[in-house]
Amino acid sequence: MIPVLLIAIPLLSGLVGFxxxxxxxxxxxxxxxxxxxxxxxxxxxxxxxASAALHFExxxxxxxxxxxxxxxxxxxxxxxxxxxxxxxxxFIATYNKEYKTPGKFYALMLLSQAGLIGxxxxxxxxxxxxxxxxxxxxxxxxxxxxxxxxxxxATFKFFIYTFVxxxxxxxxxxxxxxxxxxxxxxxxxxxxLKSAISGKDQSxxxxxxxxxxxxxxxxxxxxxxxxxxxxxxxTAVTMVLSGVMVKMGLFGLIxxxxxxIPGGTWLxxxxxxxxxxxxxxxxxxxxxxxxxxxxxVAYSSIAHIGLxxxxxxxxxxxxxxxxxxxxxxxxxxxxALWIVVELIERQLGTRKISELGGLAQKAPSLAILLVIVSxxxxxxxxxxxxxxxxxxxxxxxxxxxxxxxxxxxxxxxxSIILSAVYMLNMIQKVFFGNTNALTENAKDIKWNEKAIxxxxxxxxxxxxxxxxxxxxxxxxxxxxILEKMNYK
Amino acid sequence: xxAIIFSAVWGVVMMFSGAFSKNKSLVRxxxxxxxxxxxxxxxxxxxxxxxxxxxxxxxxxLVFKVFGLLINCVxxxxxxxxxxxxxxxxxxxxxxxxxxxxxxxxxxxGVSITTSYNNLLMLFIGIEILSIPLYxxxxxxxxxxxxxxxxxxxxxxxxxxxGIMLLGIAFLYGASKTGSFFIDEIGIGKAxxxxxxxxxxxxxxxxxxxxxxxxxxxFWTPDVYDGSPTVFTSFMATVVKGAAxxxxxxxxxxxxxxxxxxxxxxxxxxxxxxxxxxxITAVFQQxxxxxLAYSSIAQVGFxxFAILGVGAKTNTAQEGIVLYIAAYSLATIGIFAILIKxxxxxxxxxxxxxKQQPLLAATNTVFLLSLAGIPLTAGFFAKYYMLxxxxxxxxxxxxxxxxxxxxxxxxxxxxxxIQAMYFKEGEPQQIEVSTGFKSLLxxxxxxxxxxxxxxxxxxxxxxxxxxx
Numbered sequence: 029m030i031p032v033l034l035i036a037i038p039l040l041s042g043l044v045g046f047x048x049x050x051x052x053x054x055x056x057x058x059x060x061x062x063x064x065x066x067x068x069x070x071x072x073x074x075x076x077x078a079s080a081a082l083h084f085e086x087x088x089x090x091x092x093x094x095x096x097x098x099x100x101x102x103x104x105x106x107x108x109x110x111x112x113x114x115x116x117x118x119f120i121a122t123y124n125k126e127y128k129t130p131g132k133f134y135a136l137m138l139l140s141q142a143g144l145i146g147x148x149x150x151x152x153x154x155x156x157x158x159x160x161x162x163x164x165x166x167x168x169x170x171x172x173x174x175x176x177x178x179x180x181x182a183t184f185k186f187f188i189y190t191f192v193x194x195x196x197x198x199x200x201x202x203x204x205x206x207x208x209x210x211x212x213x214x215x216x217x218x219x220x221l222k223s224a225i226s227g228k229d230q231s232x233x234x235x236x237x238x239x240x241x242x243x244x245x246x247x248x249x250x251x252x253x254x255x256x257x258x259x260x261x262x263t264a265v266t267m268v269l270s271g272v273m274v275k276m277g278l279f280g281l282i283x284x285x286x287x288x289i290p291g292g293t294w295l296x297x298x299x300x301x302x303x304x305x306x307x308x309x310x311x312x313x314x315x316x317x318x319x320x321x322x323x324x325v326a327y328s329s330i331a332h333i334g335l336x337x338x339x340x341x342x343x344x345x346x347x348x349x350x351x352x353x354x355x356x357x358x359x360x361x362x363x364a365l366w367i368v369v370e371l372i373e374r375q376l377g378t379r380k381i382s383e384l385g386g387l388a389q390k391a392p393s394l395a396i397l398l399v400i401v402s403x404x405x406x407x408x409x410x411x412x413x414x415x416x417x418x419x420x421x422x423x424x425x426x427x428x429x430x431x432x433x434x435x436x437x438x439x440x441x442x443s444i445i446l447s448a449v450y451m452l453n454m455i456q457k458v459f460f461g462n463t464n465a466l467t468e469n470a471k472d473i474k475w476n477e478k479a480i481x482x483x484x485x486x487x488x489x490x491x492x493x494x495x496x497x498x499x500x501x502x503x504x505x506x507x508x509i510l511e512k513m514n515y516k
Numbered sequence: 517x518x519a520i521i522f523s524a525v526w527g528v529v530m531m532f533s534g535a536f537s538k539n540k541s542l543v544r545x546x547x548x549x550x551x552x553x554x555x556x557x558x559x560x561x562x563x564x565x566x567x568x569x570x571x572x573x574x575x576x577x578l579v580f581k582v583f584g585l586l587i588n589c590v591x592x593x594x595x596x597x598x599x600x601x602x603x604x605x606x607x608x609x610x611x612x613x614x615x616x617x618x619x620x621x622x623x624x625x626g627v628s629i630t631t632s633y634n635n636l637l638m639l640f641i642g643i644e645i646l647s648i649p650l651y652x653x654x655x656x657x658x659x660x661x662x663x664x665x666x667x668x669x670x671x672x673x674x675x676x677x678x679g680i681m682l683l684g685i686a687f688l689y690g691a692s693k694t695g696s697f698f699i700d701e702i703g704i705g706k707a708x709x710x711x712x713x714x715x716x717x718x719x720x721x722x723x724x725x726x727x728x729x730x731x732x733x734x735f736w737t738p739d740v741y742d743g744s745p746t747v748f749t750s751f752m753a754t755v756v757k758g759a760a761x762x763x764x765x766x767x768x769x770x771x772x773x774x775x776x777x778x779x780x781x782x783x784x785x786x787x788x789x790x791x792x793x794x795x796i797t798a799v800f801q802q803x804x805x806x807x808l809a810y811s812s813i814a815q816v817g818f819x820x821f822a823i824l825g826v827g828a829k830t831n832t833a834q835e836g837i838v839l840y841i842a843a844y845s846l847a848t849i850g851i852f853a854i855l856i857k858x859x860x861x862x863x864x865x866x867x868x869x870x871k872q873q874p875l876l877a878a879t880n881t882v883f884l885l886s887l888a889g890i891p892l893t894a895g896f897f898a899k900y901y902m903l904x905x906x907x908x909x910x911x912x913x914x915x916x917x918x919x920x921x922x923x924x925x926x927x928x929x930x931x932x933x934i935q936a937m938y939f940k941e942g943e944p945q946q947i948e949v950s951t952g953f954k955s956l957l958x959x960x961x962x963x964x965x966x967x968x969x970x971x972x973x974x975x976x977x978x979x980x981x982x983x984x
Contacts, residue, residue, distance in 0.1 A: 089971055089972045091972065092971075161890060162892065180939050184931065187931070191924050191927050192920075192924040195920040195923055196917070198903070198920070199903060202903055202907050206904065
């Protein structure tokens with residue numbers, strides 16, 4: 029019942045939200061709902077893994093062999109927890125911002141949350157596809173209505189890109205479905221397929237799915253929608269996009285591609301890894317060039333996601349464990365970065381690095397919190413990202429799935445160094461040095477913003493020092509997936 | 517049978533009602549009642565498996581199978597909704613509204629013949645009964661040059677394609693062993709095809725492609741759809757197109773299924789061309805009406821997948837096409853009903869509609885999403901069925917990928933309307949719509965969403981009827 033609640037609470041209350049006219053009520057309503065969802069998600073964590081409450085199945089379209097079948101395993105737990113934590117954080121951090129027609133804004137936000145959680149808990153391919161789109165459409169409207177100046181073109185590009193990807197995935201799903209022994213969309217039937225599909229078919233099936241997921245993550249060369257969309261979307265939506273939505277791509281790769289089509293994954297693993305590597309270096313170099321804070325964080329996100337995707341193709345236990353924990357960490361860290369960007373922009377009206385300077389004198393607490401978040405972003409020890417990236421690097425290095433493991437490790441390492449370059453450079457230019465006319469009158473942040481950043485910093489440190497519970501959570505999932513990937 | 521008789525009789529009633537009654541709303545109500553009764557009569561046919569009213573021996577020239585009757589249900593149901601939404605606008609086309617309604621009932625008579633023919637002569641007669649009233653409706657805006665041009669163009673091209681169909685029928689007659697027009701006897705089974713048969717087959721493909729406006733025989737469509745009064749475009753693009761399509765699929769499913777290797781590549785190429793031309797040209801349109809004309813071409817490209825799938829053992833193709841026509845008709849009628857209310861038919865005419873008429877904008881969004889095939893709408897399952905039909909054949913994988921890319925292109929032009937409604941500021945247009953109109957639109961939109969989330973409702977119905 030837990031996964032159903034996780035979907036139903038935001039979905040139904042989102043629909044109610046459309047009728048709330050008063051902005052304050054809409055804010056309170058959505059914050060309350062997102063906290064309720066979080067409570068359910070945390071309660072789900074306390075249950076035993078075999079508990080019946082973590083599974084639910086009902087008839088949906090029997091003639092097609094599709095069921096409303098949802099389940100929470102380790103990976104779903106950690107990602108739905110990420111979704112459930114992100115939304116209250118986003119709502120609190122942007123609490124002081126006013127939107128036109130706020131009722132609709134918050135309603136669409138809640139709908140996208142329902143879609144995201146649905147993606148993470150579905151174990152039926154058709155249902156997965158439904159939620160995949162349900163998450164996309166509210167975000168499209170959110171960005172297009174409340175976004176920046178060039179929002180219409182940017183979000184439209186985003187929509188078309190992801191829609192092409194989803195349609196290709198749909199063709200793949202129908203193909204797999206037609207080959208299942210019992211004509212079913214269930215994940216278990218898909219897992220049984222791997223020997224029934226010839227190597228040649230696995231080869232192109234891989235690309236049908238991989239392109240869909242690569243667009244979502246995004247992986248070079250399918251990333252061109254991302255910086256524009258992140259820049260043009262309202263920051264609350266950018267947080268959803270980069271913190272949670274990109275995880276849909278990684279999740280799909282780990283759950284629906286690698287174990288279902290292991291032959292294709294093995295065949296094309298090196299090619300995909302090479303794309304990840306190119307993307308990481310390219311995105312890091314681009315990030316160094318950026319003057320706009322939003323674009324800088326956007327490119328930095330491409331680099332980090334590339335590393336996670338690379339670690340999936342390494343097919344090692346440490347690597348995959350690293351990906352699991354890093355998916356959570358990356359979500360938290362990047363939302364924190366967006367919060368800082370949002371705070372700076374709202375107060376000073378600019379995101380240009382060249383126009384800022386000396387903010388640390390005026391907003392000391394913001395500066396301290398940002399420095400910790402940035403250090404987490406470059407994976408310094410004691411921060412959460414260190415755990416994830418260390419595991420991923422050791423996984424990639426010890427990988428037997430590829431003969432280029434050393435090359436991949438070294439180039440990926442370079443991108444981490446580059447990430448230190450642009451993050452520290454940004455901190456230096458924005459927070460230190462002399463104040464200018466614009467930053468002269470800057471004030472420190474409000475208490476709710478301080479509190480929420482502090483919560484994130486605590487999470488960063490706690491997970492960084494004490495990652496074991498998270499690793500335990502995903503252990504069985506990782507084993508099951510690896511077993512299916514190494515079928516040779 | 518009852519539907520054929522009833523629609524013909526009611527057409528005559530409508531004609532006289534216009535002559536005897538000066539009261540326009542009486543005529544309108546008669547038309548609405550007529551379409552509702554027609555639907556009921558057809559459902560009675562469907563459920564009783566044997567005509568409950570008239571038993572006429574058609575010498576096997578017409579057979580009333582469930583598939584055809586189901587399509588009739590979709591066509592009559594769409595007409596009912598169309599009348600409820602747009603019958604007032606039909607009155608505004610010209611002074612003789614009774615005549616227009618009468619012509620529409622005659623078209624429906626043609627529809628019921630085309631869905632039940634068992635003999636090529638009946639196919640010919642059905643298609644003609646269907647087409648001739650349409651030529652008149654297209655030109656019904658007498659003082660409008662574009663309407664006149666469209667009518668003439670439609671008539672000339674239509675007559676030409678009918679001629680081709682007759683020639684094709686003649687060839688098939690000559691090729692059949694027994695010298696027969698019956699569709700179960702003109703097929704050649706698995707025997708090698710004679711030149712006569714191949715020529716006949718090709719001519720039939722050409723003429724039927726013309727009727728459903730598949731490329732490269734689609735050139736009349738944009739001009740005719742654009743030129744004719746918008747209310748009638750709506751009818752032409754949905755009910756008539758669906759019926760013509762059924763004629764197409766029935767011929768291939770019943771007669772030519774064994775000869776599939778002879779024609780499947782031709783159909784595949786027609787599909788590719790239709791999808792490509794329909795979608796790409798729609799992108800460049802400035803008028804929503806013209807865009808919808810091209811989009812209807814593009815949708816036919818998807819429907820044609822059902823013809824590729826007629827050889828399959830399951831009924832996926834038949835089930836899918838009923839679902840497709842229903843989803844497409846509902847959405848298209850809805851969009852046209854809204855379009856008629858706007859004075860400006862360009863994309864800019866929709867600017868700011870979301871502020872002015874939030875309900876119209878919201879329902880229009882559902883219709884557009886359904887046409888684009890986004891999940892949670894009926895259009896998604898329609899497209900899903902077509903794609904799986906094509907994949908079941910095991911060939912033409914390239915075509916499926918191509919279709920999917922074209923579907924992504926279609927998002928571009930459908931979403932332009934959504935963008936105009938929601939994201940652009942517009943001058944306030946005074947649009948007057950009644951509460952009844954609004955609530956009916958909401959019901960149609962709701963039906964589309966319900967079918968998109970619980971397609972089982974319709975699938976159960978279809979499979980219980982189609983598999984008995």
